[in-house]
Amino acid sequence: MASILIIEDDQRIRERITRALAERGHAIDARRSGFEGLSVALEEQPDVVVLDLGLPDIDGTEVLKMIRAVSNVPVIVATARSEESTIVSLLDAGADDYVIKPYSVDHLEARIRALLRRLDDPAASAVITIGGLVIDRSGREASLDGMELDLSRKEFDLLAHLAGRIGEVISKRELLAEVWREPYGGSDSTIDVHLSWLRRKLGESAAEPRYLRTVRGVGVKLIDPTA
């Protein structure tokens, strides 16, 4: 269970998230304005803050900067703007993660869980070693058998996500939601082509897989071929 502060001006969203997350055992405090939410965030020190950007009294980005100026409380920003420049500026402003509207309760809760998991065990999540494959999440670097891999941003995100759950089959839908942040859109081909690039850079192929295994009709998983 986590204590979660929701700062959201839309009454229907606020009520629905409050109810759904409360039903799942979380302690929810929901506020409709930026200054109200800021006050609670500083006084109550919740486990995580879900911050909407379109607030009636002050821009959500300003609230984020104010929180970050005096507190390390984790903040997930809920934004309707999916442009990369917007996302980058939010992360630079101190956001720990983000969800793009429209999102589901499941999606939001998954991101809250992942964020809290990372914060609870930062050492475990920083560097992951799978056989000859080493993934440094904080440094955004990966190497195979001591050779540094030249990965694109999405390829690294994809590898890091799969590495976070070694041996577990992850559906393409989840990858679209978690890596591409497109929970209801996107194309399987987009994932497929990035997986193909990843395979190539890992020195394997679909016909002769090592680390990356596709489970037809289910998803994909990362395994330790040396185990």
Place this chain on the structure above:
Amino acid sequence: MRRRLALQAVAVTSLIVLSFVVPLGILASRQARDRALSVAEREAQSIATAIAVATSFSEPGVTTSTARSVFDAFGRPDDTSIHLADGQIIGIGSPDDPDVAVARGGSAFTAKTNDGAAVLIPILSGGQTAVVRVAVSQAQLSKGVKAAWSVLAGLAIALLGIAVFAADRLGRSVIDPVERLRSAAVALGTGDLATRVEPGGPPEIVEVAHTFNDLAERLGDLLQEEREAAADLSHGLRTPLTALRLQVEGMEGGHIRDGLLDDVSLVENAADRVIFEARTRGSDAPRRTDLAAITQARASFWEPLASDQERSMTTRLDATKLWVSATETDVTTILDTLIENVFAHTDPGTPFAISVTEDGTLTVADGGSGFEATSARRGRSGGGSTGLGLDIVGRIARHNDAHFDIGASSLGGAEVSIAFKLRP
């Protein structure tokens, strides 16, 4: 236009030059003639005077010896002759010269001859009349005229050249700003909203250039406002959609809930498409793209997946560089959508080919089951596709004034062609 201005300058200068050069030439001819005749008159007069003086000290009448002495002293053997009263001629002359006969009547005059002219002066002495005749040849009459005409012609040509050069310089000062304005207008017309023109030339052109820049600035502002409106639209649509999705998720499970969630997803996809198209329309990126380079890059991007799926993928580029009228984003979106469609709607192992021809046509063909010609219309596609991808491709193609066509490929499946306009 510069050529017309130069021709005008030539015409005007020619009139001016002719109005001065022709009278000057005629004047030069007359001066040469007068000068030659004047020399001949002086010579004839000198001989006549000398004979008159010589005879005043001797017996009346001009004697042969006196005439011979004076002729030897003053005359020129080729031109001068002295016709004595008895018909004897000192020098070269014709005894039947009618002009001499007239001069014997006591008149001094200049006569025209077949070879030019002749100055005739009578000498009265002792009741007899001798005549001094000095001939002036045509060459002497026109001596220096050719040189004068040559100088005048050279001067005229030089003036014409200077006039053409000056007209060209002046024309360029007007035409160059107009040409810059024209180029900028063409660039703006093809979607390059960042284009501006440097004001220059006559005040009227400078004013037009400023107005053009203001217009381009205003267009950019309007599109910026449209983009911002699109961004606001995204927020405006996605927030209530979030509320709607959360509300539906909160319903009791069952067919109605699942159906509503599917419908919400469709609305979300439609909203994404509207936002995407609004942003695409509002883009102020330069509408000039190397189709060959982007095709090569996107083909390389998709190649590993084709390899993994054991598909034969061929890329044929008829040119190493091919500039077409479209934004880089639009060409990339078209290529990715078409290639993605091949992967999504054909089985692994199905071959496909990408080609770019020199006339700016991009073609993606596959060996799948093909589709009907109505696929470009949303929701009317065969093969299980929504047709949305082709719909977007068609819209982007139209937005870039490109021709969009679908049909059957030589590989046995579908073929999509986009004929872009070339923009070298």
